[in-house]
Amino acid sequence: MSAGALRRRLVIERAAATADGGGGREVTWESVATVFAAVRPVRAEERDELGRVDGVATHAVEVRAGVDLAGGDRLTIDGRMLRVLAVRDADPRGRRLLALAEEAER
DSSP states (O other), X not given: OOGGGOOEEEEEEEEEEEEOSSSSEEEEEEEEEEEEEEEEEOOOOOOEETTEEOOOOOEEEEEETTOOOOTXXXXXEXXXXXXXXXXXXXXXXXXXXXXXXXXXXX
């Protein structure tokens, strides 16, 4: 994939839990980085395991290697949110990362 394909600007966010003062925890999302990526829709199927629907990949997001990106992170792209399900190398030389993500509600 050429560098020109990484043209969608996105914000990587990570959950941070803090004490709420009442014995519980409050989760907030903190920006980790703003990067350029290639985003494409992928075919997705729902899986029902033990009466629970598991995460369904709806998008593949490719970024340059070295970006701090992990499963559980959230991506904001043009006002839409994606939840990262998994991250792996996108090519054998390790130049890019591929994240499988699903559309998330705000």
